[in-house]
Amino acid sequence: MTISRPDSGETSEPAPAEDPLVRLLRAAGCVFAEDEARLLREAAADGGDLGALTARRIAGEPLESVVGWAEFCGLRIAVEPRVFVPRKRSELVAREAAKLAAAAGPGAVVVDLCCGSGAIGAAVASAVQGIELHAADIDPAAVGVARRNIARFGGRAYAGDLFGALPAGLHGRIAVIAANAPYVPSGEISLMPPEARDHEPLAALDGGPDGLDLQRRVARGAGEWLTPGGTLLIETSKHQSRTTAAMLAEAGFDVRIVRDAEIGGTVAIARR
Template sequence: MPWPEAAEPSGGNAGDPLAARLRAAGCVFAEDEARLLREAAGDDAGRLETLVQRRAEGEPLEYVLGWAEFGGLRIGVAPGVFVPRRRSELLARQAAALARTTASRPAVVVDLCCGSGAIGALVAHAVPGIELYAADIDPVAVEVAAANIAAYGGRSFCGDLFDALPLGLRGGVDVVAANAPYVPSEAIALMPPEARDYEPLAALDGGDDGLAVQRRVVANAREWLAPRGTLLIETSRHQSSATAALLRGAGFTARIVRDPEIGGTIVEGHAMKGAP
């Protein structure tokens, strides 16, 4: 899952007392946040104060608002559920591009380690009519994902990776988009407080080298993929070669795809013929 993102201060009206209060609390994009909080509170001054207090105390803005912007969509989030990052739009874009190539029938797409279901929702929004499934080990996340993908006919399931999915999908999935946790355990302490103090550890911690969950995804993906299916895994730039090596070791091709503008990195894998 994501690493901390660099941010630059926003401009705006320096005379706004609400923005000044947020800036003093450490909010980098204070003017933008002030506008969003006012929008969320409407004409209720008491509600605005409650929202501002929560944000000033360090709670992630997305939890305070109840949604996160992702690929132009408003994705519902809830406290304790992983907040989608812009870098993951690359994973969704690539999954959508692959889903469009399944011409004879609707593509079967799985959003694995789905969190809020943002990846699946964006893919389904871009490619109407896909058969969408989402899975996560966290029941709260699964409930949130269910709400976010319901409009697209998607279904969410709770369980450990592929074990959560209906058995009837085995051997028939066209695209697996996996945003498994990939932050090395020791690096969790280096993440921004909004992530390490509020988001679930299971959605961040990728084990000693950050690849522990990715290994399990790769090891079990082949039996779930259709013959021409694709496995997509989000990773970090400096871990991408190691992630690619995992795929090759399991009988996949591996292509690293990057989007420097949003800081996204994924590895795309296709099962090689004749591989065990």
């Protein structure tokens, strides 16, 4: 209906009706409802069922798992339900690892440890051509996804517990280890957003009583796998970084902490 305004002689068109999908997503608490509606429709156009995809998102499943990919360092990284979704803050690990891999020269061996979807390894290999890329995770489902993401760079992924998953032939040959081991304290898992708490594997989140159990194991085990002068990078949090640095120093590394406040990233960089 058009409403006349005699005082101005102008007419006003009715406001366009809100997109019903946007309205549905907003009611479910999705802050970026317009963007999510677009991505869900794109996923449906690629062969998905929009109603089913929307229902999964409204039920709290991470958007990335629903549409099947996450953006990371400019790459489209495949993800699947019940696999850890790469975080924006982890781009700091990838950036710093890429600098070190480039400095190590052609053929440098890089390992993405606790790799999840393999996003960090894929980002490093995309930025630095000619590296030898390996990835490992304890979750076989994650390893399957990582293989898809790093295959285009000639990378190989293995299922197993930390360094136990890697081929013995990598002993003493690795120039860069990038480790995103879980670092959430067990008692804080219940405080995490439902998207993570209810839809991602506990093993990818729970770092033990103080959050640093896996980091300690990585720090203790990395030395024998690195080349002389090789580097271990561990993602941590700002408030845990001092403890992370101390445990790395105790393991014989020279350590520095790098932060990116814009994306919320904190990385301990330890040189053998």
